[in-house]
Amino acid sequence: MKKLLALALGVALGLAQAPSPEALKGLGPEETLALAKRWREEGQRVVSYVTPEAFFFEFPDGRKAQVALKDRFLLAVAPYVNRTHPCQVHYFSSCTGELQGEVLEVRVLEGEKEVIKTQVKTGKDGFFELWLPRNRRYTLEVRRGDLLATGPITTFRNSPTCLTTFRLRAP
Incomplete structure (x- = not known):
């Protein structure tokens, strides 16, 4: 029964077929994110990235596809302690971020109002993702043990979708 359910889920997410634009048809943003991450973990040669407006895919055969984010914004965050890379x-x-498979405490504040408080685990790529409403200004706090990173983030049309400048330090 478990195998059947896993297979059904894989087919629903387009995971059972080779990477192609057709695998993305009918997927929502969350499913598209899961598929992009899965293709990377499988070592598929698909270039995939996210802008404030959409996911974009470039396949080995030259075909391209995109999936709109609709009314939300996706921010990929890679906090670090020692090393990072510039990215927008x-x-x-x-x-790839430094802290892979790390458990972090995350808070997102809009003014004084807490809009997200959660625990996340960075992926094999060292990132965690936040889905946020568009056209807002927030403060992001990321904590790992006694180390803290905090700073402003935005979800506007020209905002970065990759945040690699959050250095975890002792407060």
């Missing part, structure tokens, strides 16, 4: 547009297919 998050490439699921190649961006």
Whole structure:
């Protein structure tokens, strides 16, 4: 039964077929994110990235596809302690952060109002993702043990989708 359910989920997410634009048809933003991450983990040669407006894919055969984000904004965050890289547009297919598989405490504030408080685990790529409403200004706090990173983030049309400047330090 578990195998059947896993297979059904894989087919629903387009995971059972080779990477192609057709695998993206009918997927929502969350499913598209899962598929982009899966293709990277499988070592598929698909270039995938996210802008404030959409996910973009470039396949080995030259075909291209995109999936609109609709009314939300996706921010990929890679906090670091020792090393980072400059980035504005998050490439699921190649961006790698320092802290892979780390558990972090995350808070997002809009003014004084807490809009997100959660625990996340960075992926094999060292990133975690936040889905946020568009056209807003926030403060992001990321904590790992006694280390803290905090700073402003935005979700406007010209905002970065890749955040690699959050250095975890002792407060």
